[in-house]
Amino acid sequence: MGVLGPNGAGKTTAVECIGGLRVPDGGRVRIAGIDPTAKDSGVRHILGMQLQQCRLPAKITPAEALDLFAAFYPNPRRSSELLKRFGLSRQANQRFENLSGGQQQRLSIALALVGRPKVAILDELTTGLDPAARRNIWTFLEGLAGEGMTILLVTHSMEEAAHLCDRVYIIDDGRVVASGRTEELATGGGSQSVTFVPSAPLDPADLLTLPGVTSATIENHRVTVLGDSATPQAVLAELITRGITAEQLRITGPTLDDAYLHATQENRS
Numbered sequence: 001m002g003v004l005g006p007n008g009a010g011k012t013t014a015v016e017c018i019g020g021l022r023v024p025d026g027g028r029v030r031i032a033g034i035d036p037t038a039k040d041s042g043v044r045h046i047l048g049m050q051l052q053q054c055r056l057p058a059k060i061t062p063a064e065a066l067d068l069f070a071a072f073y074p075n076p077r078r079s080s081e082l083l084k085r086f087g088l089s090r091q092a093n094q095r096f097e098n099l100s101g102g103q104q105q106r107l108s109i110a111l112a113l114v115g116r117p118k119v120a121i122l123d124e125l126t127t128g129l130d131p132a133a134r135r136n137i138w139t140f141l142e143g144l145a146g147e148g149m150t151i152l153l154v155t156h157s158m159e160e161a162a163h164l165c166d167r168v169y170i171i172d173d174g175r176v177v178a179s180g181r182t183e184e185l186a187t188g189g190g191s192q193s194v195t196f197v198p199s200a201p202l203d204p205a206d207l208l209t210l211p212g213v214t215s216a217t218i219e220n221h222r223v224t225v226l227g228d229s230a231t232p233q234a235v236l237a238e239l240i241t242r243g244i245t246a247e248q249l250r251i252t253g254p255t256l257d258d259a260y261l262h263a264t265q266e267n268r269s
Contacts, residue, residue, distance in 0.1 A: 002165030002182070003154045004260055010174040011154045012052065015121050018152070019049045031119055045073065048117035052124045054108035058097035062088050062107050065096070066114055073115035082110040085140055087133060101128050109137060113144070120144075123154040138163055158256045162186065168256070170263045178263035185259040191226040192253050194235050196246035198223060202239075210234040222248070229253075 005011045016022040018029055020036030020043055029036055036043045056065055063079055070076035083089045086106040091099060099107065105128055112120055122141075126134040141164060145151055155161055161168055161182065168185055170178040178185060191214065204216035204223050212228035213235070225235050232251045239246050 001150070001152050002161040002168040003152065003171060004156070004158075004161060004168060005171035006264060009171045011171055012123060013174075014171065015049075015123055015152065015154055019047060019121050021049075045115070046118040048112035048115055048120040050108045050112035050120075050122045050125070052127075054104045054111075056096045056104075056107075058095065060096050061091075061093045062096070062099070062103075062110075063092040065107065065111060069111050069114045075116055076114050077116060079114070082114060085136075086110045087136070102130065102133065105129060106133065106137075117149065119150045119152065121152045121154075125153060125155060126157070126160060134160075158260060162256045170260055172264045177266070178259065182256065186254055186256045187229075192229055192231045192251070194225040194227075194232050194249075194251050196223055196239075196249045197221050198239070199245035199247055200243070202242070202244060207235060207238065210238055 003011050003014065013022065017024040018031065018036065020041075023037050031043055032046055034041050034043045034046070036047070060068075062083060066079035066082055070079060080089075083092050086109065088103060088106060088110070091103055096104065096107075105126075109122065109125065112122065126137060129137070138160070141151060145164075151164070153161065153164055165182050168179065168182050169176050170185075192212075198221075202218075202223060204218045204225070207213055207216040207223075207225055210227075210231070211234045212230035213225055214228075215224075215226045217224050225231060227234075236246065
């Protein structure tokens with residue numbers, strides 16, 4: 001599950017309320033039936049949280065931090081397993097203050113998962129991480145989700161949300177402005193685009209009568225056609241009828257980026 005939105009939209013405030021770090025002004029929050037703000041609710045045994053910034057004592061080491069957090073849970077993951085998984089084995093005994101920003105971020109994620117939580121809230125999961133580390137963490141989380149863990153991911157990365165989330169909530173100005181299954185939101189966020197260089201002269205205006213086409217333009221010999229899901233097939237069929245080959249053909253569909261921009265811009269209009 002993903003939470004998207006502009007800076008200041010209320011994403012972090014929302015997850016802090018869900019995690020019991022902030023008392024909500026209104027409404028009702030429950031995690032597996034538990035009120036996270038209730039005293040001695042036991043929610044800490046089922047919830048893991050990784051916030052935007054990791055702050056630990058300057059002299060503590062990753063191994064010490066993981067062992068400390070593991071002591072709070074009845075069946076924690078082994079520290080050595082997490083150090084290896086998050087690429088911190090070489091830094092296991094290095095002081096926190098001497099870790100790079102990316103290493104501190106990886107440690108923060110490991111600490112959120114050490115207790116084998118049923119629910120994990122991950123805020124800006126892979127900010128500042130290199131592509132290899134990011135992909136490694138994605139693979140690990142996919143495995144945890146497959147084992148039944150519920151993951152609530154707050155992110156600015158549309159790629160990350162599309163890769164990891166089965167459902168997305170877009171927040172703007174403190175309220176949900178769009179929600180749905182990731183692929184459904186992406187499909188509804190914009191137009192299909194067909195671009196190509198025709199092998200013979202072609203007037204783009206001739207394509208405007210095709211099913212689903214909303215616009216057709218030409219620039220530097222490249223034709224661009226926009227429309228709905230029927231447009232690519234209709235355009236290609238028309239070219240075949242005319243005996244024209246579509247060279248340098250590219251077909252792209254609407255993306256989660258399109259859905260995000262549509263929802264947030266519409267909310268501000």
